[in-house]
Amino acid sequence: MAYIKIPPLLIISTLFLVQNCLSEFTTEDCASLGFTKANLLCSSCDQLKDFNLDQLVEHCKQCCHNDDSAPKEKKYARAILEVCTCKFPAYPQIQAFVKSDRPAKFPNLQIKYLRGLDPIIKLLDKDGIIRETVAIEKWNTDSIEEFLKTHLIKEEDDDRGFLKTNLI
Structure with a gap:
């Protein structure tokens, strides 16, 4: 061998x-x-x-x-929070977010009331095309706010960039 x-x-x-x-x-x-x-x-x-x-x-x-x-978090130009007011009793945290002053912190967030819909967030690119849809029925108010802070482009940053290009 x-x-x-x-x-x-x-x-x-x-x-x-x-x-x-x-x-x-x-x-x-x-x-x-x-x-x-x-x-x-x-x-x-x-x-x-x-x-x-x-x-x-x-x-x-x-x-x-x-x-x-690690993959970087994607940023989106706009978001739409879709919810049904008749389902607010089933989702008190979503109701608390919608009725609070928190949505005002996000000028690029739109709230749509659609009958019979469980709460979702749709994330849109700058062309208005829906790129992601996220179910949020089990989220609390802090989770929604943190998600929007993470995934939405801050509009004031865009405005500052516009102002910088128009300086005399």
């Missing part, structure tokens, strides 16, 4: 590659550990220590994405 002599460096590098490939968990592995791999940033894993959850850091690191490679 003949043996092939394999260089030790090749064996070590192969083992290293196999170990690295196996060290990252799959989406299902991460989900079973309570992590959402698609949205988990590695900076979040570092914060686990602040809550005495050191034992989770290693698994968290195997499910996370580097913050710099």
